[in-house]
Amino acid sequence: MKFQAEINVMPKKEILDPQGKAVSSSMKNLGLTTIQNVRIGKHISLEITADSEAQAKELVDQACKNLLANLIMESYEFTIVAC
Amino acid sequence: MKFQAEINVMPKKEILDPQGKAVSSSMKNLGLTTIQNVRIGKHISLEITADSEAQAKELVDQACKNLLANLIMESYEFTIVAC
Structure with missing residues (x-):
């Protein structure tokens, strides 16, 4: 079966995000003065x-841990849907 | 009212994504041989x-068009929730 995974990797809350700043x-x-707390991942x-x-979840989790996210500075979350 | 917006900016499908490749x-x-078609945005x-x-949607749309996404190469989508 094929699955589509959508993963977000974001800098942890405690960590300064210079790009977001x-x-x-x-x-x-x-002129967009009402926008604040921008964080970019x-x-x-x-x-x-x-x-x-x-099994797909397990594999994506492994991919995030080993390659996609730096767990010291970033956290990740993902959703999986069958396609 | 305060809203939280979550925006995804992705390279367009027709455009080569070297980082994803x-x-x-x-x-x-x-060893994760079953993972393919990675695209990174x-x-x-x-x-x-x-x-x-x-109004929040309108403002986020404006922010995406003017700053966050390069509409020539990227497309964007977002969700807004009240918080």
């Missing part, structure tokens, strides 16, 4: 072939 | 103050 101030310069979409949703 | 091959080297979360959900 820069975008926050740019928003103000653009990665969004990864991938296709995975697995026997079951549980 | 690199991650695809790394997956194979890690940005995930942005932000807080916005607006009178209504419609």
